[in-house]
Amino acid sequence: MAEPAQRPQASLSGLFWTFFRIGAFTIGGAYVMIPLIQKDIVDRRGWLTRDEFIDVLAVAQTAPGPIAVNTATYVGYELRGAIGSLVSTLGCVLPSIMVITLVAAVFSQVASMRVVQAAFAGVRPAVVVLILSAVIRIGKPILRSRLDLVMAALACLAVAVLKVAPPLVIIAAAMVGVALKTGGGAK
Amino acid sequence: MILVRLFLAFARVGLFTFGGGYAMLPLIERYIIEEKQWLTLAEFTDVVAIAEVTPGPIAVNTATFVGYRLAGVIGGVVATLGVITPSILIVMTLAAMASRLKGNQRLAHVRAGMRPAVVGLIAAAVFSISRVAYSDVRSLLIGLAAAAMMFWAKLDPILVLALSGVLGAVIFSLT
Numbered sequence: 432m433a434e435p436a437q438r439p440q441a442s443l444s445g446l447f448w449t450f451f452r453i454g455a456f457t458i459g460g461a462y463v464m465i466p467l468i469q470k471d472i473v474d475r476r477g478w479l480t481r482d483e484f485i486d487v488l489a490v491a492q493t494a495p496g497p498i499a500v501n502t503a504t505y506v507g508y509e510l511r512g513a514i515g516s517l518v519s520t521l522g523c524v525l526p527s528i529m530v531i532t533l534v535a536a537v538f539s540q541v542a543s544m545r546v547v548q549a550a551f552a553g554v555r556p557a558v559v560v561l562i563l564s565a566v567i568r569i570g571k572p573i574l575r576s577r578l579d580l581v582m583a584a585l586a587c588l589a590v591a592v593l594k595v596a597p598p599l600v601i602i603a604a605a606m607v608g609v610a611l612k613t614g615g616g617a618k
Numbered sequence: 619m620i621l622v623r624l625f626l627a628f629a630r631v632g633l634f635t636f637g638g639g640y641a642m643l644p645l646i647e648r649y650i651i652e653e654k655q656w657l658t659l660a661e662f663t664d665v666v667a668i669a670e671v672t673p674g675p676i677a678v679n680t681a682t683f684v685g686y687r688l689a690g691v692i693g694g695v696v697a698t699l700g701v702i703t704p705s706i707l708i709v710m711t712l713a714a715m716a717s718r719l720k721g722n723q724r725l726a727h728v729r730a731g732m733r734p735a736v737v738g739l740i741a742a743a744v745f746s747i748s749r750v751a752y753s754d755v756r757s758l759l760i761g762l763a764a765a766a767m768m769f770w771a772k773l774d775p776i777l778v779l780a781l782s783g784v785l786g787a788v789i790f791s792l793t
Binding site: 452454455456457458460461462463465466467470482485486488489490491492493494495496497498499500501504505508509513516517520523524526527528530531532534535536545546547548549550551552553554555556557558559560561562563564565566569570573574578579580582583584585586587588589590591596597598600601603604605606607608609611612613 | 632633634635636642668670671672673674675676677678679682683686687691694695698701702704705706708709710712713714716717724727728729730731732733734735736737738739740741742743744745746747748750751752757758760761764765768769774775776778779780782783784785786787788789790791
């Protein structure tokens with residue numbers, strides 16, 4: 432595979448605000464982040480390639496802790512080292528801290544208001560569509576061989592039907608990769 | 619001191635949760651509610667409900683809420699730092715190791731094996747979230763509208779989320 436082209440330099444403030452925006456819309460689970468990051472950081476800014484992003488997701492789902500925090504930390508590290516990690520993670524959690532503090536302090540009734548619940552009931556169907564689009568965009572270049580397709584289907588089945596913990600699935604897939612020497616000479 | 623105890627208690631939750639999201643709930647229940655009794659089970663149910671309608675990881679939301687209740691704004695910040703510190707340290711270490719092993723053949727095999735599995739995991743999230751997201755005709759319609767915004771109008775995903783929220787507020791509170 433060709434070496435990736437020179438990637439645009441990410442500024443710390445750019446990282447912070449990108450993750451702040453993403454953190455503010457990570458509603459209903461960390462998986463919502465995937466389409467948001469893919470659009471913003473991979474497609475629009477070109478800070479990461481799709482393969483690099485997938486590698487980040489593998490680590491984020493295997494390491495302990497919130498997946499959203501792990502993802503922000505890793506992306507930040509890839510782009511600007513340790514300081515980039517801290518800045519991205521801070522940006523990612525700041526919206527939560529602000530909203531929850533406000534809710535705990537003033538509006539403990541807000542969350543139970545009918546219109547607020549209605550709005551979030553509307554967000555959820557859209558979340559599914561967004562994640563589905565990420566599966567297609569990310570999956571297309573990744574699933575190159577029949578073996579890749581089988582591995583993806585098995586992983587999906589293991590988690591969705593058999594309720595296996597995601598980190599175990601990723602570690603098992605890594606072992607299959609080493610055993611079968613997948614990827615050939617690819618980066 | 620309460621701030622130190624908050625930090626450590628939530629660091630423990632962060633350190634021992636694998637798989638994110640709802641995997642954290644039993645740990646919070648054991649460490650924060652049963653052991654520390656910083657929150658009642660009823661309050662915790664409220665926090666989870668709030669976490670579902672606010673942005674961010676459920677663990678971060680719970681940490682902020684409990685920390686705020688026990689020690690004000692500083693408490694909320696400290697508890698949140700506690701829950702994310704193990705992640706930051708571990709992921710940074712893994713990232714540094716991975717970048718030093720760049721070009722390593724075995725790591726290339728590991729990655730090539732993991733990539734399809736990650737796609738499978740994201741696909742699994744589509745199934746599990748669909749089950750709660752599409753409960754009736756109205757939510758199906760919103761899903762269709764979101765698909766049109768996303769695939770046909772090619773709107774920004776954040777805009778799609780925001781517009782679907784507005785749509786939900788109108789449709790679900792009027793019908």
